[in-house]
Amino acid sequence: MTDLYRKLSEPFPDVATAEEAMNAFYEDLKSIGEKHKIADLLCGIRVGTIRDGRCVETILSLFVGDVCHAEGMAAWIHGYEAAERQKRIARMLSQAKSIK
16 A cells, blocks of 8 residues: 555545535546546545544445446446456465465
């Protein structure tokens, strides 16, 4: 884990600040799509906020484009990430066997 990741993972001080950041991010995402001529964008976000003195994590998605494509894109991403995880596990098991 890098120092930048640790810094970016720090929770927002409150829900209002997190919502403001998410709204700004959404607007930036739309602009990036327009700039690079990308019609459909799906983004998953995990943020932490401080609520009642404790950190609460929230996961949300942002979609820009034709909503008819959102579910299929999410399913493809899920399958891709699951396959990548399986590859990582296979590599770890292979490395563990070579150590013995």
